[in-house]
Amino acid sequence: MRDMFHEELEGINTSLLGMAALVKEALDQSCIALTTADLAIAERVIAADDTIDHTQHDLDARIINLMARQQPVASDLRALVTALRISADLERMGDLAHHIAKLARMRYPNNAVPELLETTIKNMSSASARIMEKMVTVLQYRDLTRALEIEQDDDEMDKLHRLLISTLLGDEWTHGIETAIDMTLLGRYFERFADHAVSISHRVYFLVTGEYANGER
Amino acid sequence: MRDMFHEELEGINTSLLGMAALVKEALDQSCIALTTADLAIAERVIAADDTIDHTQHDLDARIINLMARQQPVASDLRALVTALRISADLERMGDLAHHIAKLARMRYPNNAVPELLETTIKNMSSASARIMEKMVTVLQYRDLTRALEIEQDDDEMDKLHRLLISTLLGDEWTHGIETAIDMTLLGRYFERFADHAVSISHRVYFLVTGEYANGER
Numbered sequence: 001m002r003d004m005f006h007e008e009l010e011g012i013n014t015s016l017l018g019m020a021a022l023v024k025e026a027l028d029q030s031c032i033a034l035t036t037a038d039l040a041i042a043e044r045v046i047a048a049d050d051t052i053d054h055t056q057h058d059l060d061a062r063i064i065n066l067m068a069r070q071q072p073v074a075s076d077l078r079a080l081v082t083a084l085r086i087s088a089d090l091e092r093m094g095d096l097a098h099h100i101a102k103l104a105r106m107r108y109p110n111n112a113v114p115e116l117l118e119t120t121i122k123n124m125s126s127a128s129a130r131i132m133e134k135m136v137t138v139l140q141y142r143d144l145t146r147a148l149e150i151e152q153d154d155d156e157m158d159k160l161h162r163l164l165i166s167t168l169l170g171d172e173w174t175h176g177i178e179t180a181i182d183m184t185l186l187g188r189y190f191e192r193f194a195d196h197a198v199s200i201s202h203r204v205y206f207l208v209t210g211e212y213a214n215g216e217r
Numbered sequence: 218m219r220d221m222f223h224e225e226l227e228g229i230n231t232s233l234l235g236m237a238a239l240v241k242e243a244l245d246q247s248c249i250a251l252t253t254a255d256l257a258i259a260e261r262v263i264a265a266d267d268t269i270d271h272t273q274h275d276l277d278a279r280i281i282n283l284m285a286r287q288q289p290v291a292s293d294l295r296a297l298v299t300a301l302r303i304s305a306d307l308e309r310m311g312d313l314a315h316h317i318a319k320l321a322r323m324r325y326p327n328n329a330v331p332e333l334l335e336t337t338i339k340n341m342s343s344a345s346a347r348i349m350e351k352m353v354t355v356l357q358y359r360d361l362t363r364a365l366e367i368e369q370d371d372d373e374m375d376k377l378h379r380l381l382i383s384t385l386l387g388d389e390w391t392h393g394i395e396t397a398i399d400m401t402l403l404g405r406y407f408e409r410f411a412d413h414a415v416s417i418s419h420r421v422y423f424l425v426t427g428e429y430a431n432g433e434r
Contacts, residue, residue, distance in 0.1 A: 064294065064295065064298055067284070067294060067298075068290040068291065068294050071288040071290075073285040073288075074285065077281060077284060077285050078281065081281055081284075081301065084298065084301070084302075085301075085305070088302070088305065165398065168394055168398060169394055169395055169398075173394065177385055177386055177390065177394065177397050178386055180394050180397055180398060180401075181382065181385060181386075181397060181398075181401045184397075184398045184401045184402060185401060185405065188402065188405065
């Protein structure tokens with residue numbers, strides 16, 4: 001039978017998963033808004049960011065409250081500190097989805113992404129969706145194989161990011177500076193999104209094994 | 218007489234200040250490297266990022282250890298959680314200084330910043346140095362007046378950022394896409410740097426007053 005502390009910890013993990021689901025939804029929808037120039041969807045993602053922020057706020061309050069009441073030590077304390085850090089990563093990932101949606105809104109009714117970069121950006125969307133899906137699995141099942149796999153997806157994201165920049169610098173780029181600025185920032189949002197997902201996976205890896213995953217101190 | 222817990226907490230706050238000093242130095246030096254195309258300085262900032270990361274790592278371990286040993290509640294617990302969050306902000310600010318130094322190194326022996334943007338970037342450097350100085354005062358003396366002032370400096374940074382983008386889009390811009398990409402990312406680094414400083418100031422404000430500073434939930 002589980003004691004009170006572990007029941008509450010499980011509740012916190014469930015809420016973290018719920019928050020991850022909100023972020024996943026925000027990312028998926030912001031990518032749709034971006035690639036189809038859908039203003040209504042963009043607006044919904046932008047409005048939903050408040051929900052993510054509130055969720056983090058409530059979750060953090062619960063975590064700190066549990067720390068204060070139950071005075072956990074060792075692995076229980078580490079689990080709570082990790083939960084705080086993961087919620088901060090997720091909140092930031094929500095912000096990045098929000099930025100993507102704002103770019104779609106800013107360029108509406110035009111498509112923010114020029115045809116020349118359509119495939120690259122779609123591939124970046126898919127890579128981030130894949131990363132997000134694995135990250136949720138890592139969170140839900142403490143799946144360490146997936147935790148390590150995410151790094152390969154992150155490498156793929158970095159490759160796509162380099163391809164994006166080289167397209168901006170290539171002879172075929174005829175869309176001028178403004179769109180180049182948009183695409184530079186968009187590339188950065190996707191890249192940072194993946195970084196946070198990797199960071200969450202590493203945190204779970206460390207929590208479970210007490211060791212650092214590849215490439216992380 | 219102070220008890221053991223508060224002595225250790227004071228030690229942690231001193232270490233946070235030390236970490237802030239490292240980040241301040243990294244920022245100052247990266248701005249010099251950037252505006253004078255000084256490779257040696259850029260290399261030093263890049264190498265020093267490891268020190269900042271190690272400092273965070275050790276500091277976080279001490280904070281968690283203190284939590285486990287002393288089982289603080291209420292404001293003492295909040296102080297430790299806040300310290301964890303501030304160290305995460307500082308670590309990220311160190312990364313941003315590192316990115317600025319890497320840009321200087323990448324474009325060496327050329328100056329990464331074209332003449333047309335020299336003043337704007339120098340003003341962004343000064344704004345971030347000013348923000349950093351105030352943030353250190355907030356951390357050191359729990360100076361709430363400075364904590365609120367930082368928001369005005371952040372507004373100034375946002376204005377400079379908009380000026381930067383409008384320069385990139387103006388007729389006078391003749392430096393092409395590559396430099397526009399560099400400047401877009403550089404502007405983003407400065408902006409994010411300021412955001413983290415604001416976030417740290419808000420955390421201190423909340424810790425001292427139990428209330429949120431303007432504009433923050």
